Amino acid sequence: MAKNLFQNLDLNLLHVFFILYRERNMRLTAGRLFVSQPAISKSLQKLRHHFGDELFVKIPSGLEPTPFAVNLFQSISPVYQDLELAVNSVNEFDPAALEDTFHIALSPFLLNSIGSKLFLNIMASAPKCNVQMYKWSTDSLSQIQQDRLHLGLTYQIPELPSEVSEKYISTERFKCYVRKNHPCKKTSISLSEAAQYDFASIIAADWNYQQTKAQGIFAKNNLDYRVKFRSELPSAILDVISETDMIAPLSGFLDISHYPQLRAIKVNTEEDVFDYKISTYFHYKNRQNPLTQWLNNLVLKTFEEQKQKQKSPLI
Numbered sequence: 001m002a003k004n005l006f007q008n009l010d011l012n013l014l015h016v017f018f019i020l021y022r023e024r025n026m027r028l029t030a031g032r033l034f035v036s037q038p039a040i041s042k043s044l045q046k047l048r049h050h051f052g053d054e055l056f057v058k059i060p061s062g063l064e065p066t067p068f069a070v071n072l073f074q075s076i077s078p079v080y081q082d083l084e085l086a087v088n089s090v091n092e093f094d095p096a097a098l099e100d101t102f103h104i105a106l107s108p109f110l111l112n113s114i115g116s117k118l119f120l121n122i123m124a125s126a127p128k129c130n131v132q133m134y135k136w137s138t139d140s141l142s143q144i145q146q147d148r149l150h151l152g153l154t155y156q157i158p159e160l161p162s163e164v165s166e167k168y169i170s171t172e173r174f175k176c177y178v179r180k181n182h183p184c185k186k187t188s189i190s191l192s193e194a195a196q197y198d199f200a201s202i203i204a205a206d207w208n209y210q211q212t213k214a215q216g217i218f219a220k221n222n223l224d225y226r227v228k229f230r231s232e233l234p235s236a237i238l239d240v241i242s243e244t245d246m247i248a249p250l251s252g253f254l255d256i257s258h259y260p261q262l263r264a265i266k267v268n269t270e271e272d273v274f275d276y277k278i279s280t281y282f283h284y285k286n287r288q289n290p291l292t293q294w295l296n297n298l299v300l301k302t303f304e305e306q307k308q309k310q311k312s313p314l315i
Contacts, residue, residue, distance in 0.1 A: 009050065016043040017055070018080065021073050022146045025062040077285075093290035095126040102131045102295070105140040107154035108202050110278070112234035113253040118302045125298065135232065138205045144281055151295050152281035155204070165284040167296050170303045171277050172252045175264040179242050188266035191221050198228035200237050200248040217269075238262070253306050278303075 016033065020040070023029045030037045048055055051072070056063040065073070102122065106115055111133060119131050134140075136154045143149045145163045153169070160166060176194065178184065184193070195218055218225035229240050234250070241248045242261045256264060280299055286292040 010046070013043055013047050013050070014076075014080065016040065017047055017069075018073070018077070020044065020056060020063065021065055021069065023062075024056075024064070093294065095294055096128070098126045098291075099128045100126075100130075100291075102129060102151075103134070103149045104131065104295075105134045105136045105143070105149055105152045105154075107136045107204050108232055108234050109155075109204060109251040110153055110253070111135055113251040113255065114302050114306055117306065118299060121298045121302050121305075122295075125294075136205055140205070141281070144283055147283045147285070150282070151292070151299070153278070153299060154281070156277040156279050157281070160281070163284055164281055165287045167280045167282075169278045169280055169296075169299055170307075171275055173275050174249045175252045175254070176267050177238075177241060177248050177250050177254070177256075177259075177262050177264055178246075179244070180261050180263055182263075182265075183245055184265065186265065188268055190268050191218065191223055194247060194265075194267055195223040195225055198226045198244075198246045200229040200231075200240050200244075200246045201227055202234055202237055202248075202250070203230050203232045253303070255306075255309070 016029070019029045019032050020026075023032065026037050026040050026044075030040045033040070044055065051068065053068040054066050055069045055072075056065055058064075104118075106118075115133050119133065122129065122131055134149075136152060140149065140152050140154075141157075141161060141164060144152055145161055156168075157166075184197070186193075228246055229237070231237055231240075237248050237250065238259060240246060242259075247265070256262060280296055282292050282296075
């Protein structure tokens with residue numbers, strides 16, 4: 001008769017297994033669980049004895065799961081996540097009682113335009129919590145896969161890993177910003193008129209890292225497009241266009257009242273080429289988690305508030 005592996009299985013050890021599987025590193029696993037590395041090593045030895053398998057082998061970059069460990073993770077992960085959700089939902093979700101530190105990654109466009117407003121909305125509901133906001137990077141999706149980020153907020157990504165879920169939030173239309181005394185005095189211009197000026201553009205991972213979106217728009221219309229300056233920092237872009245005649249396509253949610261030295265110019269196009277969808281991203285196991293749903297609702301609220309506040313025309 002086959003050994004009953006579930007009998008006498010310590011669920012705490014199973015939790016260690018899940019974290020080890022995602023981190024592939026003893027030190028990082030210890031940090032996630034707030035214990036020492038020897039404690040993780042001891043737990044792994046117990047798991048190996050229980051399942052009669054090595055589970056993880058050392059490689060130069062960390063740990064590699066054995067075929068048995070891969071099959072174990074894939075088989076029990078959905079059941080374990082449902083159990084975790086059921087246990088956590090026993091107590092009614094109350095944001096005011098939370099004392100967590102939330103880790104959220106945002107596109108630099110959105111970090112600059114709605115980051116502070118999202119923080120204030122979180123604080124209004126969960127005053128005991130802390131918030132750490134990061135610029136969305138090439139590592140953000142993998143951090144979500146490893147459940148290191150509570151939420152990601154960026155422009156829609158066409159292809160996602162199976163562990164990552166997406167929630168559509170809003171569609172925004174970019175604006176082109178210039179300094180108040182820019183030589184172009186018009187409030188709206190054509191693409192050919194805009195192409196006469198140099199451009200500044202933000203570098204955003206997973207979105208326009210290799211080529212700016214505007215480059216594709218101008219190329220489609222057989223127009224030359226000169227990107228004179230690019231930066232990952234929105235503040236650097238804003239400083240540059242404040243001191244030059246350059247044009248910068250930036251988030252339509254930017255609160256222009258905070259930048260009296262700037263104004264927006266409408267770029268006339270027949271297509272919605274400046275419209276971009278915005279989504280949140282999170283680990284699929286958290287898709288029904290009350291905390292994730294609450295954060296998503298706060299993001300939606302923040303965008304709706306910003307839409308109501310803005311009175312200037314969109315391009």
